[in-house]
Amino acid sequence: MGAQLRVYRQKIKSAQTTKKITKAMELIAASRIQKAQARVAASSPYSRAITRAVSAVATHSNVDHVLTTEPERIERAAVVILTSDRGLAGAFNSQVLREAEQLSELLRSEGKEVSYFLVGRKAVGYFAFRRREFEQQWVGSSENPDFDLAKEISDAVLEAFLRDASDGGVDEIFVVYNRFVSMMTQTPSVVRLLPLEVVEGVAEANAQIEPLYEFEPDAETVLDSLLPVYIESRIFNALLQSSAAKHAATQKAMKSASDNADKLITDYTRLANNARQAEITQQISEIVGGADALVAAK
Amino acid sequence: MAALKVSVVSADREIWSGEASMVVARTVEGQIGILPGHEPMLAVLAAGEVRVSLPDGEKITANAEDGFLSVQSNAVQIVASRAELA
Numbered sequence: 009m010g011a012q013l014r015v016y017r018q019k020i021k022s023a024q025t026t027k028k029i030t031k032a033m034e035l036i037a038a039s040r041i042q043k044a045q046a047r048v049a050a051s052s053p054y055s056r057a058i059t060r061a062v063s064a065v066a067t068h069s070n071v072d073h074v075l076t077t078e079p080e081r082i083e084r085a086a087v088v089i090l091t092s093d094r095g096l097a098g099a100f101n102s103q104v105l106r107e108a109e110q111l112s113e114l115l116r117s118e119g120k121e122v123s124y125f126l127v128g129r130k131a132v133g134y135f136a137f138r139r140r141e142f143e144q145q146w147v148g149s150s151e152n153p154d155f156d157l158a159k160e161i162s163d164a165v166l167e168a169f170l171r172d173a174s175d176g177g178v179d180e181i182f183v184v185y186n187r188f189v190s191m192m193t194q195t196p197s198v199v200r201l202l203p204l205e206v207v208e209g210v211a212e213a214n215a216q217i218e219p220l221y222e223f224e225p226d227a228e229t230v231l232d233s234l235l236p237v238y239i240e241s242r243i244f245n246a247l248l249q250s251s252a253a254k255h256a257a258t259q260k261a262m263k264s265a266s267d268n269a270d271k272l273i274t275d276y277t278r279l280a281n282n283a284r285q286a287e288i289t290q291q292i293s294e295i296v297g298g299a300d301a302l303v304a305a306k
Numbered sequence: 307m308a309a310l311k312v313s314v315v316s317a318d319r320e321i322w323s324g325e326a327s328m329v330v331a332r333t334v335e336g337q338i339g340i341l342p343g344h345e346p347m348l349a350v351l352a353a354g355e356v357r358v359s360l361p362d363g364e365k366i367t368a369n370a371e372d373g374f375l376s377v378q379s380n381a382v383q384i385v386a387s388r389a390e391l392a
Contacts, residue, residue, distance in 0.1 A: 047318065050318055050319040050320070051317060051318050051319070053313065053315045053319075053320040054315045054316065054317050054318070054319075054320075054385060057313075057315050057374075057376070057383045057385045058374075058385060060376070060383075061348055061374055061376050061383075061385070064346075064348055064376070064378070065348060154318075155317040155318060155387060155388075158317075159387070220345070220346070221346045221347065221348060222345055222346065222347040222348070223347070223348050223349070224333050224334070224335055224338070224347065224348070224349035224350065225333075225334055225335050225350070229334075229350060230348050230349070230350055230374075233350050233372075233374075234348075234350075234374065237372075237374075237387065240317075240387065241317065244317060
């Protein structure tokens with residue numbers, strides 16, 4: 009067998025094996041998107057209820073809370089970056105890291121220091137490789153985040169927020185994550201978590217006048233226990249979105265990898281056929297040439 | 307009288323929703339019973355059970371720790387990061 013032919017056959021075989029893997033990953037990701045999306049949908053009644061409660065307190069009382077008051081001078085900002093634990097998801101991780109870099113640059117240009125909270129092995133790897141410092145990391149459960157993770161993260165950021173700036177505390181907290189827009193689109197987005205900007209509901213034209221709210225024990229206490237929960241639910245929602253987006257990105261990346269493998273297989277099969285035909289043609293012409301020489305020698 | 311629309315919601319899903327004639331919960335200040343037509347309210351729940359009486363007389367109890375109870379125009383929401391039907 010010709011050397012060229014053997015090389016082509018090897019390449020075909022390797023493309024076929026790769027295709028098997030990428031195809032399997034594509035199918036797995038596709039089935040996980042459904043589940044991840046269902047979790048996003050299932051958690052939405054909770055976040056809706058919490059949001060409604062927060063806006064009710066905000067509209068019906070005028071309590072100033074430490075989490076909602078804008079500090080006079082912001083010295084340090086924290087950025088929470090949500091990435092995945094595994095790669096093979098196209099631009100999923102790089103786009104969110106790029107977004108975070110842009111945000112940090114903006115913050116630094118405003119004279120703020122930036123500290124980082126990282127979720128997912130990819131973010132930790134990115135920071136470790138560049139020998140950059142970060143406050144805290146959470147790895148290993150970004151594929152299937154549970155509420156405990158959200159609680160841990162929100163406890164950590166709240167703790168940093170409530171600490172004094174001179175103590176290494178932060179005055180502003182951002183979350184950068186991939187938002188699940190559709191199966192085909194995941195956009196990196198930045199959300200400012202703290203201080204909270206409570207958007208007071210814009211009164212609709214036909215809205216009935218809401219009667220006075222009663223708070224038990226009082227508005228301040230309710231707000232006190234409500235706001236951390238609100239932060240938790242925002243972080244939980246971001247985690248779930250990010251995991252759904254990761255699966256969608258994996259599926260997309262693996263689909264194009266499979267398509268690419270298909271194309272390679274076709275191309276190499278053509279080349280291999282070509283090489284085989286060339287070999288046969290050469291053999292025939294050698295035989296014919298040899299026979300001619302024998303006849304001439306007689 | 308109109309019935310209450312009750313939903314019990316935890317962080318990752320909606321546990322139960324439906325109509326009820328009365329909701330009894332324990333807030334940090336003590337037990338509270340809510341009947342249709344209750345004024346809008348937002349309360350912090352203490353550890354303990356929430357009892358929901360259905361119109362047909364049946365009762366449902368749910369555990370909702372560190373949660374909230376909100377009432378607004380006959381819609382009652384019991385929200386807790388961890389909630390389950392007992």
